[in-house]
Amino acid sequence: MKDFGYTINRDRQIDYDALPRDVYHQLKKMEPSVNACISCGTCAATCTAGQFTDFSLRRYILLLRRGDNSEVIKNIDKCMLCGKCMLACPMGVNTRNVIQSIQLIINKL
């Protein structure tokens, strides 16, 4: 074919079906209340670990929902399980079991 000097751009799309959301699916089974999370960020605001490092449960739930697991896997063990996030969560999400479950799921991987 003659080269007219045009290029065809590849489609820029995010293929959600290709993302590995199985961690989040398993998390939903183990702790159904994670569905109620509205990403308000109160948990991250009160977080004890968050005073010293980059730990944000709000962010991690969002990332898992998008299938972006790597940052979560690296950081999830930083939680002290202190319970402040659970006391603060307005939706009654069992945040401590969310973290515990993520740790269990990741351990099996």
Add this chain to the structure above:
Amino acid sequence: MHKFDPFVLPFTLGLIFLAGCLATKYFTWVKNLPGEEKTKIKKGIFTLKSLKALQEVFSESLLHRKIFKVNPLLGYMHASLAFGWFLLIAAGNVESRFFYHGHSSPPYIPIFFRFFQPHPTNFRYEGLFSFIMDLLLLIILTGVALAWFKRLYSKYFGMKKTTVLLLGDRLALSSLWVIFPLRFLAESFTSASYGGGHFLTSNAGAFLGSFLPAQQLVYPTWWAYSLALGIFFAALPFSRYMHIPTEVLLIFLRRYGVSEKKVTTSFTNIEINSCSRCGVCIDPCQLASVANIKGVQSVYHLQSIRNQATCEDQSMNCLMCGRCDTICPVGIDIKSIRMAQRKQQAIQKENAFSYVSKINVKKADVIYFGGCMTNLLPSVKKSMIDILKEAEINYWFMDETDSICCGRPLMLAGKEAQARELMLKNKALINASGAKTLVTSCPICFKVFNEEYKLNIEVLHHSQYLLRLVEAKQITINRLNTRAVYHDPCELGRGSGIYDQPRKLLNKILHLNSSSQEKENALCCGGSLANLKIASDERKKITLHALQTLTANNPDALITACPACKKTFAISAPITVMDIAEVLSKSMVRKDRRQINRVKIRQDVPEEVEAG
């Protein structure tokens, strides 16, 4: 005199099998105990402790006194079976000793005495013994009848719920229940055919013999009785009835000081095999009674461990409130066993918190550690600071900013390595401060500081410290015209044994109502950090039920000494909920009058009463 018949074989073989099985297991378990525990046994065995153990075996394993306290009918049922059977065996042995003039007999002779000697003519004590044996048999039969009735209507025995038994236990139970009716039938038919017996078997024999072929039924019923015994003995080591011999071993070892450790040891095997699955632990468990969560109670947890089928969902779904532990008639150390399971199931990680940066230390006499929960309750923090300032204490509020957790929530989740890392960091800060006293307003923190940190300084819960300040007149009080009820937090009360000091302090300030469930019987607020699995609506049910009990006689305020309890109650309570520090701060006479705490507890009642 003939002393053998083939029908004794099922009983004898079953007994030999049982004896061998128990000897092997007990020898192995005791041999595998940690060295320091075995030393305790050696030191204790020839002391008074052995006599005390024997006394406990008599009052608990036979008379079941702790079960009588739960419910008298339940106690009678257990005692009539246990003590009755024990006396039957003992009396039977005495009877055959007397009859055979002190010569020893094979072990089955006392059990089947009436078969071999239905109506001995030259036995001086036949009347007395046959009366005793008949009486004991009657008592046991009433026990069996009650046991059968309890399976259908447990509420008459003070138990709303009883254990749901697995198939193996049901089979063992069935064999146990037919033993005594079969003995009764065998002895009655024997009495009808050959005479002998007393008020029970003689009359029953006469009645049954009037329409049944008694003589033909003698031999088959003795066979059936022997078979029932043999099956029961063979099933015993694999069923709930293993508790019968094992709890005797447990009582002795416990008297010598042997106890559970952080990890499972062979002592744990002895404890879990001592669990009779009586089910008394189910009703006190608020997960069962209020939140309808089944299958996680101690009886089922211990069963899972015995069947080597534990799972995280079961071991983590427990408030660790200690109500089951308190009521267990066998005194099994349930909480420690569950903690060891959690530790085994948890993923231990080293250096998980290396990201924690340097925290500044302040030199002071007293360290106040609020804890993670207190840090979310500004009014409690403010009250403590006001009190410390008023008493002119040289204090350091350790976790005012840049705080790390005390480590107990991680420990409760079984993550001991992670907990130890936090504990080391905190301990370094505490030591560097040079303080002589550590005060915390959270019972969860208090328990770990007191038991795990191994600090060289005094560790106090704030209710103890505040009482000390008031008694030393470093704080003066104006009484409040309020009626309040005090809630015992699980970690402070059952967890650390502190029931009286908070009440002593509160009685100086206001009028305390008592509650129907308090001190060792206090309910859990439901906010427990030890339960990772419970959902928020299930927790709410527990909280509302606890509130209902606490506010039964209409107090003006609910006072607690734990920030988690306070937060949990405050969301749902119809009345004011206050921490003990807030109450003291409110009633405290301040040098600077402008600092008066303006929150009113009740609008219609004048608050302060003139100091007397």
